[in-house]
Amino acid sequence: MKKITIAIDGFSSCGKSTMAKDLAREVGYIYIDSGAMYRAVTLYSIENGIFDGNDIDTEKLRKEIRNIRISFRLNPATGRPDTYLNDVNVENRIRTMEVSSKVSPISALDFVRTEMVAQQQAMGKEKGIVMDGRDIGTTVFPEAELKIFVTATPEIRAQRRYDELKAKGQEASFDEILENVKQRDYIDQHREVSPLRKAEDALLLDNTNLTIEQQKEWLFEQFNKVS
Ligand code: C5P
Numbered sequence: 001m002k003k004i005t006i007a008i009d010g011f012s013s014c015g016k017s018t019m020a021k022d023l024a025r026e027v028g029y030i031y032i033d034s035g036a037m038y039r040a041v042t043l044y045s046i047e048n049g050i051f052d053g054n055d056i057d058t059e060k061l062r063k064e065i066r067n068i069r070i071s072f073r074l075n076p077a078t079g080r081p082d083t084y085l086n087d088v089n090v091e092n093r094i095r096t097m098e099v100s101s102k103v104s105p106i107s108a109l110d111f112v113r114t115e116m117v118a119q120q121q122a123m124g125k126e127k128g129i130v131m132d133g134r135d136i137g138t139t140v141f142p143e144a145e146l147k148i149f150v151t152a153t154p155e156i157r158a159q160r161r162y163d164e165l166k167a168k169g170q171e172a173s174f175d176e177i178l179e180n181v182k183q184r185d186y187i188d189q190h191r192e193v194s195p196l197r198k199a200e201d202a203l204l205l206d207n208t209n210l211t212i213e214q215q216k217e218w219l220f221e222q223f224n225k226v227s
Pocket of ligand 1: 012013034035036038039103104105107108132133134135136184188
């Protein structure tokens with residue numbers, strides 16, 4: 001069977017990665033969480049005195065961006081890929097509220113996007129890839145054979161994120177998460193470079209009232225139509 005490229009874009013915390021991961025596993029494709037890459041650059045910026053939450057030292061980040069190596073390695077315990085930053089496992093550290101609250105300004109920088117997009121395109125050269133993010137169908141893989149744009153209400157997305165953090169035993173406040181979800185939606189949609197928008201040829205999926213199972217079924221139907 002010929003391998004295709006699958007781009008899954010949409011708002012934050014709307015279950016994109018769950019569906020992308022499931023699909024990739026079932027069909028034997030590589031899964032790449034592009035948001036994890038922007039999160040890793042953000043963690044690097046926090047830990048190296050580049051971003052304190054107010055000002056970004058863009059000159060330092062511009063100089064260092066090419067030395068920031070991001071990779072994914074399968075974690076045998078979870079069966080899922082963990083994110084590595086310069087060969088250190090940062091999977092848990094990139095999922096904190098601190099990184100969530102600082103990632104959108106970092107990912108709005110043009111030179112950060114140029115570098116990440118180049119790395120993502122290299123990862124997808126052979127096709128057989130499912131990548132989720134904000135600009136995959138519009139910028140990274142505009143020729144993708146299957147493009148999905150996922151959305152759900154901010155409240156349901158915040159609730160899912162809250163449940164996820166709680167399940168991992170992390171501290172979480174629903175109001176803080178809802179505020180963060182709305183703030184990221186705004187910045188992601190209004191930035192100059194590659195703003196979040198649905199590609200014209202993407203299929204729209206509003207999963208506010210769908211279970212994970214229903215969503216999975218819908219996605220498989222779409223995959224079977226094009227592959
Ligand atoms: O997908 P996730 O919510 O982990 O992404 C974190 C942030 O990374 C997003 O809010 C967005 O600012 C940025 N991002 C991006 N382009 C992508 C993926 C994520 O700008 N392709």
